[in-house]
Amino acid sequence: MVTTGSDESMAVVSDPKDFDQKSGNLLERLIFNHRIWVVAGCIFLTLFFGFQLRGLVVGASYxxxxxxAHPYIKNFLENRGELRGLGDTFRVAVENPRGDIFDPAYLDALAKINDEIFLLPGVNRAWMKSIFTPVVRWTEVTEDGFVGGPVLPDTFNGSPxxxxxxxxxIARAGVVGSLVSNDYRSSMIIVPLLGDGAEGKRVDYHALSVALDEIRAKYSKLGPDGKPLxxxxxIGFAKLVGDLIQGLGEVMYFFVAAAAVATIIIFLFTRCxxxxxxxxxxxxxxxxxxxGMVSMLGRELDPFSILVPFLVFAIxxxxxxxxxxxxxxxxxRGTHKWVAAxxxxxxxxxxxxxxxxxxxVGFAVLTVIDIPVIRELALTASLGVGVLIFTNLILLPVLLSYVGVSKKAALRALAQDQDEARGKGMGRIWTVLERFTEKRWAIGAVVLAVILGGVGYVGGMKLKVGDLDAGAPELRPNSRYNLDNAFITSHYGISSDELAVMVKTPAGKCGTFENLTEADRLAWTLAQVPGVQRTTSLADTIRSYTMGSFDGNPKWMTISESQSLIDPQVNNAVAWNSEYLNGDCTLLPVIAYLSDHKAETLDRVIQAASDFAARHDTSERKFLLAAGNAGVDAATNIVVNEANHTMLLYVYGAVILLCAITFRNWRAVVVAVLPLALTSLLAEAVMAALGIGVKVATLPVVALGVGIGVDYALYLLSVQLAQQRLGLSLSQAYKKALGFTGKVVGLVGVTLAAGVVTWAWSPIKFQADMGIMLTFMFLWNMVGALVLIPALSWFLLRGVRQRQTTAVVQLDGLGGQ
Structure with missing residues (x-):
């Protein structure tokens, strides 16, 4: 039911004195009889919230x-302090373009880069690793037993x-392939970062990224021969987010372009x-x-939620x-601007x-996803949509009641309506759309929609969760970050994608024969999984130390059954700060280095680790998944996969409920919702076809498309039903709806699509993908509303008739004669 509480005919009133100011409902009277206070209040709020923008920052948090709430992440966070370098980590590969790493000039530059990175804020300095850090050690067996020391000699002075x-x-330490490239032309600095709250503050990824770029520029200057030193x-999460934040400057140009395109198209439509x-x-x-509200709440604008302000603008x-x-x-028609408003x-x-x-509500249901960045996106979007009730439903009509519209433009619009009613101009399109209220056309449209729905369903089954490409899919393949990632992947034997299974034992028991053997079996099991490059654990260290204790005899390259032979090696590992156990020997991670972090790779490894844990867990030994950046990705993929359809279910539940309150007719609800469902099916198929995976950055987009699409259905169907209740036939009512709100549905669909399609050329691939998806959803929601609403109405709403007890909205003289 669409009603304002009045059945007064909206006749032409050219003089506001002839208008009954007491007419309309209470809210209307409060707004339009006190317009100056409404405008003054909105001006004050705009200035107030504009002032708050001074504190708005763009940032991110690992x-x-x-x-x-996911068990894997709970396990990771509970043991985070004991896991050395298996959380938020970035990697710096320093390449010598002139030769190998044993060049004095290169080593001098590497030492300086290492020192500058060491001093960066947020770096977990105790576990930073490179050939120049003391935690990277070599060991050797001699006649006197084990000897060892840091890889960088204590007496190093750059001499031959x-x-x-x-x-x-370096050869003794066995770091070739991990800290030194396979071709000896570059070396790696592995830099773990402190968690949120460490040192009293959070890591500033933007500042960190800028500092790294400054270091890069400083030491990449060209030498006399034209080659860089x-x-x-x-690579790493910190650099990825930093690059995204730095790219927002260019992204804003595309937002401005989209707003400009929208403005131009609306002006061409109105000429006002x-x-x-x-x-x-x-x-x-x-x-x-x-x-301004986001800033007041102390929240940041995350790079992954940067689309939200534009979506609010679009709505x-x-x-x-x-x-x-x-x-x-x-x-x-001659009505005074105040009365017209x-x-x-x-x-x-x-x-x-x-x-x-x-x-x-559609945005708010995103809070069911247990990922803080998405919950903040939901809050930001919900706030934005909420304020539109005041700015666009109240303030805009009030402002238009003051300034009105161009009389010439208004007469031109009225003449266009009359021409369209006679089938001229855009009326040719309306004539075609009206045919969908006829039996044959309605059946054809519904059959085609069913076929498309089937295609969308089948195509959507190919939709993957997680990353589908190596590197960072948020950026272009030729971006500096992805080129850096390709370099590191091709020159080092192990990747930066680490998945760690944490073996938890009682205090002092991580080094028992049984626990070491089980950890070793897990490492072997994971090594057999396609996509795993290599595995390592404390068991490998113990084997190596045991062999060393017996003059390097390879027959002793094993885990001895004698605990008396194992214990000294465990003590050595503790003394030398091994990363494969903690101080009280209650935790030993089994680390798998993966070839990539694609969803299929993670699924295989997680399944193998879970199956092993289910078979080998005991009361005193637990295999806990999962740490490392790949373990975090795996947990995130699981949550996103579970939340994807739950989120859509809640979104559609909210839309159905609100449509039911609006129309009070279950058939009208079906007519409004089915086109949205078709768009959702097709959107998933398009994502699959374009190779866009469902992940934190893309998950909200389909839900956002539903929220925007329901606007079209509500405006078009509400007018159609109102006219049917006045006694018009379905065809006549739909014609009226087309002339009044339908043409604007088409205008808005085209306008928004024309604006966001420019994003396809953005340097940020994430924005480009979302531009393509939003363009599709804007256009398809428009087509679905204009074609399927009349077709479905022929099946379900032909019987709507005038109801004497219902106060209806009249549109006399609008939408054609």
Whole structure:
């Protein structure tokens, strides 16, 4: 039911004195009889929230990307302090383009780079590793027993003798393929970062990324021969987020371009500068309020939620265009601008508010996903949609009641309506769309929709969760980050994708024969899984130390059954700060180095580890999944996969409930929701076809498409039902709806699609992918509303008739004659 509580005919009123100011509901009277206070209040709030923007920052947090309630992440966080370098870590590969790493000039540059990185804020200095850090050691068996020391000789001074000693120590330490490239032309610095809250503050990824770029630029200067002194390659979550934040400057140009395109198209439609400016201005005011609230709440704007302000702008333009169109029609008929604003408010406020509530609830249900960054996105989006109720449903009609619209533009719009009613101009399109209220066309449209739904369902089955490509899919394949990742992957024997299974034991028991053997069996099991490059654990260290204790005899390259032979080796590992056990010997990680972090690779490794844990867990020995960046990715993929359909279920539940409240007709609810469901099916198929995986960055997009799409259905169907209840036939009612709100549905769909399609050329691949997805959803939601609503109405809503007990919205003189 679409009603404002009045059955007054909206006749032409050219003089506001002839208008009954006491008409309309209480809220309408409060707004339009006290317009100056509404405008003053909105000006004050805009200035207030604009002032809050000074504290708005763009940032990110590693911990916010973690699904904290998932068992894997709980295990990781509980043991985080004991896991050395298996959390938030970035890697720096320093390459010598002139030769190998044993060049004095290269080693001098490496030492300086190592020292500068060591001093960066947020670095966990105790476990930073490179051939120049003391935690990287070599060991050797001599007649006197074990000897060893740091890989970098204590007497290193850059002389040929000390460089030769460094070469020997690197070979002894067995770091080729991990800290030294296979071709000896580069070496690695592995830099673990402190967790959130460590040292009293969180790591500033943007500042860290900028500092790394400065180091890169400083030491990559060209030498006399035209070659750089060194080449620096950096990968890791910190650098990825830093690059995304740095790229936001370019991203903002695309947002501005999208807003400009929307403004131009709306102006070409209306030919009215003042109303176009007000529609865009009110939508921008909503964004200011939204971001001001985010800043007041002490939240950051995350790189993965940077699309939200534009979506709020897009939704605002959609609703604002409907209000502007309604007022323009009334003014063209001779109605005073103040009265026209009230008429439009009566016709569209309830439908608009219901649509915005559906949007807000749709965004809010994203909070069911146990990932803080998505929950913050949901809060940000819900706030933005909430303020649109004030800026675009209330403020915009009030402002238009003051400034009105161009009389010339209004008359032109009215003449266009009359031409369209006679089948001229855009009327040719409306004539075609009206045919979908006929039996044959309606059946054809529904059959085609069913076929497309089947295609979408089958295509969506190929949709994958997680990353589908190596490197960072958020960035272009030719981005510096992905080129750096390709370099490191191709020149080192083990990748940066680590998955650790934590073997938990009682105090002092991690080094027992049984526990070492079980850890070794797990490592062997994981090594057989396709996609695993190599595995390592304390068992490997104990084997090596045991062999060394027996003059290096390879027959002793084993885990002895005698605990008296194992214990000294465990003590040596503790003394030499091995990363494969903790201080009280209660935890030993089994680390698998993966070839990539694609969803299929993670699934195989997780399945193998889970099966092993299920068979080998005992009361005193637990195999806990999972740590390492790949372990975090695996847990995130599981949560995203589980939340994907749950989220859509909640979104559609909210939309159905609000549509039921609006229409009070279950058939109308079905008509409104089915086109949205088709869009969701097809959107998943498109994501699969484009190779876009479902992950933290992309998960909300389909839900956002549903929220925006319901606006079209509510505006179009509400007018159609109102006209049917006035006694018009389905075909006549739909014709009226097309002339009033339908043309704006088409306008908004095309406008928003034309704006976001420019994102396809963004340097940030994530934004480009989302631009393509949003373009598809904007257009398909528009087509679905204009084609499927009349077709489904033929099946379900032909019987709607005038109801004497229902107060209805009248559109006399609108949408054709």
């Amino acid at each position: 911990d916010k990307m973690l699904p904290h 003798q000390s460089i030769e000693q460094l070469r020997i120590n 060194v080449r620096v390659h950096v 500068v003042r109303s176009t400016v007000l529609v865009v201005a009110c939508s921008l005011i909503a964004v200011v309020w939204q971001l 605002g333009v959609s609703h604002g265009a409907q209000k502007m169109n309604g007022i323009m029609h009334d003014v063209g 009230r008429y439009t408010y009566r016709r569209l406020f309830f439908a608009g508010m219901t649509a915005l509530l559906a949007d807000a």
